[in-house]
Amino acid sequence: MGASLPPKEANLFKLIVKSYETKQYKKGLKAADAILKKFPDHGETLSMKGLTLNCMDRKAEAYELVRRGLKNDLKSHVCWHVYGLLYRSDREYREAIKCYRNALKIDPDNIEILRDLSLLQAQMRDLAGFVETRQQLLTLKPNHRMNWIGFAVAHHLNSSGSKAIEILEAYEGTLEDDYPPDNERCEHGEMLLYKISLLEECGFAERALEELYKKESKIVDKLAYKEQQVSLLVKLGRLEEGEKIYRTLLAMIPDNYRYYDGLQKCLGLHSENGQHSSDEVSQLDDLYKSLRKQYNWSSAVKRIPLDFLHGEKFREAADSYIRPLLIKGVPSLFSDLSPLYDLPGKADILEKMILELEESIRTTGGFPGSAPKEPPSTLMWTLFLLAQHYDRRGQHDLALTKIDEAIEHTPTVIDLYTVKGRILKHAGDLRAAAALADEARSMDLADRYINSECVKRMLQADQVGLAEKTAVLFTKDGDQHNNLHDMQCMWYELASGESYFRQGDLGRALKKFLAVEKHYADMTEDQFDFHSYCLRKMTLRAYVEMLKFQDRLHSHPYFHKAAAGAIRCYIKLYDSPSKSATSDDGELSGLLPSQKKKLRQKQRKAEARAKKEAEEKNEEESGAAGVSKTGKRQHAKPVDLDPHGEKLLQIEDPLVEGTKYLKLLLNNSSKLLETHLLSFELNMRKQRTLLAFQAVKQLLKLDPECPDSHRCLIRFFHRVNHLAAPTTDSEKLIWSVLEAERPSLSQLHEKSLIEANRSFLEKHKDSLMHRAAAAEMLFVLEPEKKLEAVNLIEESTNNLVSTNGALGPVKEWKLKDCIAVHKLLETVLADLDAASRWKTRCAEYFPFSTYFSGHRSSVFPQTTDQESRDAPENGVNDQEANSGDSHPPNGKLEAFKDLHI
Incomplete structure (x- = not known):
């Protein structure tokens, strides 16, 4: 680098590079200016100065200098490399890869450029290119451990596990017998565990176990060693040996639920669906009784039997588990017991048992059959548990009575x-x-x-x-917005976004939902630094798991909520454009498309200029425009020029924006019903008939009995039946596809839409939401039968499920379902009288509901x-x-x- 300069300036150029690497940016700039004073067109110096300025947050100047430098010296690998680094800093990875490839055409054996290229290829999942680059690095520098490991990992990620094993074995062949030294034992042990896990993944379990025993002395992480050992033993069917290892692991960590599950597998007492025969239950009971003697301080060994025991044995086990926790006052007790409510009959047993405990403590001061008096707080925690029990069962009046007493x-x-x-x-x-x-x-x-x-x-x-x-x-x-956003506090942003959406403030709602989407983009970027770090530190198993997690990152529930919320906002914006967007369109309505485009470009430039001025003003006012020792500007936090999200509403086509997020959901959350419901709504509005039909098919595949699936099916074919006769070839093709596919749908087989809707109603006539869906579709198919549709809903009955006789009924209707039915009557069916009658009826069922103005809610007048x-x-x-x-x-x-x- 800098070879074309005289010796004095060449040394200065080396100083620029060193200053950049040590983050002494002011020193580097001074050296660059000294060179450019004599050689103002020196490309590599211009590029390095630009790279230094980029680190000082002067991006516009940085890009200008780097481009000038590249223009002056197109055949310099340094200029291309610097240009790639500049793009990489702005997360423009594809452009950076192009720059690195151009640099390698000039200097194909540059290790630093190859290493940077490999990191980008791993980030972008260009696995074939990653393998090729890592092979080149290993060829150039075979005495470097990281190159061997990187080449093996590249093959593993590229689905060539066997090749990765061969590379690791070849690397081990280069090591001396007394390797590793004390300071590298942990890293070498991690590499060995990674190799053994690779052997297991490739199906070589026997060979992996032999390797594990052979290298036992070199593996430092003994817990990971035993977990890997028992995993291999179970896969090989050596269950007796596996049982011994699991018992050893339980002696080390007696509260690890995975170890208990593994022990049950080794004893042949594991069930995928949680169902056990009476013999298996008896064996499991004996097993956990013996384990309880060994680990009487473990809560897991007492809690797990509650999942498989039944009847009186369950009651006894639950009683002995709950009593000590009530005495200690453990607030999370109900959360621990909550999964049991999904198992038939257990909620009733728990209710009866807790009521008996309450009665005994009230009358005798102690538990049933127990002589000692319990502390007064025990009654309070018993009431606390009972209130949560009633709440879980939907008996809110009883729950409130108990919690008020507590x-x-x-x-x-x-x-x-x-x-x-x-x-x-x-x-x-x-x-x-x-x-x-x-x-x-x-x-x-x-x-x-x-x-x-x-x-x-x-x-x-x-x-x-x-x-x-x-x-x-x-x-x-007190800086609420910036701090919560910086901390990636997604629950807050999602909850506030949903609240704004309910209130009809689509701008603010979109802003919150898109902030969550930005967090996931940041998480994707955050993996970049680990590509080199994990290879250097040999945390290979964790590295591969992290990459797999990143590949399914967008399937996380928080991302799904944010993307679904954004799509709903865009759909609502399309259905009823905001006033601001409408007024803007009115101003532009008299202009040609080219004139509109120019005007919008001017507006964007004006906004960017205003943003820059606001940031500069903010820096001056806060005194934050100083420069640190490294020369990096200490900027204040960026100013939000659109705090209410008004600019987000001024988009030309909301459905196009919504489609971006829909694609992510279809790729990552395709097993969720909501994904295909949103796909249906979006594509129906875009008049993408086949994509809408594909969404209907997926809904029927996932849950054919769901009311929403039925709605979409009827709406789709009702819309198709009212389309004009096809004229173009593409329309005829779509029509032929639908005609061919329709008979394959069992819901419509040899039935009209009206018959299909009637059949759906007969099948689910006892369900409120199914009746509501059938009523809505009746109105869609035959608008003149609106009164009949309303009657279908009003004739619904709220079946009461009794619990323990006189302890109180549990309502089958859910509050959110009744609210949805009320909105259906009020908006879709547009029958305000029926909506009013429904509201009055539901106010009796849900006396605490503010939506229905229940007589015990906070909106109902309570005083005489x-x-x-x-x-x-x-x-x-x-x-x-x-x-x-x-x-x-x-x-x-x-x-x-x-x-x-």
Whole structure:
């Protein structure tokens, strides 16, 4: 580098490179300026100066200098390499790869460029190119350990595990017998475990086990050694040896559920669906009794039998498990027991048992059959558990009675208020739930978790302003937006986005949903530094797992929620464009397309200029425009020029934007019903008939009995039946495909749409949501039968499931389903009288629901005339008690409690 310069300037050029590597940017700039004073057109110096300026956040100057340098010296590999580094810093990886390849045409054996290229190929999953580059690096420098390992990993990622094993064995052949030295034992042991896991993955279990025993002395991680050993033994069917290893592992970590599961497999007592025969249950019971004697301090050995025991044995095991935890006062007990409610009959046994415990503690002060008196707090924790039990079963009145009794018993326990808020949320009173969560928060202002719970409740109640003020309490310098975004606090952004969507503020909703999508893009970028780090540190198993995780990153539930939320926003924006977008279109309506394009370009430039000016002004005001020792500018946080998301609404085609996120969902969340529902809605609006039909087929494949699947099926073919006769070749082709596919759908086989809808109703006449779907489709197919459709819904009955006789009925209807039916009556069927009747009916079923104005909800007047006159004297009036827009005063929770007596 810099070979074309005289000796003095060549040394200065080396100083630029060294200063860049050591982050002494000011020093590097000074040296570059000294060279350019004599040689103003020296390409490599211009490029290096640009690269240095890029590190000082002066990107515009950096690109200009690097391009000038490349123009002046196209045959310099340094200029191409620097250009690639510049693109890499801006995450333009494909452009960076092109630059690196051009550099390698000039200097094909440059190790540094090859190494940088390999990192980008791994990042972009260009696995064939990754293998090729790593082979080249190994050929050039075979005495470097990292090149051997990198070549093996490249083959592994490229689905050539056997080749990777050969490379690792060849590498081991180059090592001396006494290798590794003490300072490399851990890294070498990791490499050996990686090789053994590769052998297992390729199906060479016997060979992997031999290798494991052979290299035992060189493997430092003994826990990983035993886990790998037992995995191989089980695969080879050597279950007796596997059982011994699992028992050894349990002696090391007796609370690891995976070890218990593995032990059951070795004993032939494992079941994929959780169902066991009576003999297996008896053997499992004996097994865990013996294990309980060995590990009586382990909670796992006591909890696992609750999953497979039944009847009286289950009751005894649950009783012995629950009692100590009630005495200790473990708030998470119900969360631990919650999975048991999905198993038939166990919820009833738990209810009866807990009620007996409560009765015994009330009357005798101790548990049934136990002489010692229990501490007074035991009754409170029993009521706490019972309240959550009733809440889980949908008996919110009983749940509130028990939790109120617990609060009266010990009013200083924060968990009681948190759980009461959760019960009210499930019952439908979101405002009162938020108020209770705020009361719990005020009892411990230093607890971040309780603060977060309070923020969640406020967002669920659409109190976004209050939620933001509350969230600020735990952010740096009260900078709520930047800090929560920087911390990737996705639950907050999703909850606030959903709240804005419910309120019809699509701009802010989109802003929040797209912020979550940005976090996942950042996670994808964050893997870049690990491509070299993991190979250097030999954390190979973790590295490969990380890459596999990154490949399925967009299947994470949070990303699905964000992408689905963004798509719903774009669909709603398409159905009813915002006023701002409409007014802009009105201004541009008289212009030609080319003139519109020019005007929009001018607007974008003006926005960029305004953003730059705002950032500069912000830097000046905050005094943050200084320069650090390294020469890097200390910029203030970027200014958000679109805090309300108004610019996000001014897009030309919302459906095109929505399609970007739909593709990600189809690639990563194709097994979820919502993905194909969104695909159907989007493609129906885009008039992509075959793609909409594909979505219908997927819905029927995933859940043919789902009301939404039925809706989409009927809507699609109703739309197709009303299309004009095909004229073009493409339309005729689409028509022929649909005609050929229709008979294959069992729901429509030899049936008209009306008959198919009637058949669906007969099959599911006892289900509210299925009746609602059938009624809606009846109205779509035959609008004149609107009254019949309404009657179908109103004739629905709420079947009551009794639990333990007189303990109270559990309603089959769900609150969210009833709300959806009310909206259907109000909007789609447009029958306001029927909607009003439905609301009155549901207010009886859900007395705590604010949506239906239930008589026990916070929106229902709770006081008599005399109480209203007395209220100001007591310090709390109705407006304060029922308001969801302000914090309840501390110590005034009674105003909210009284609503739910």
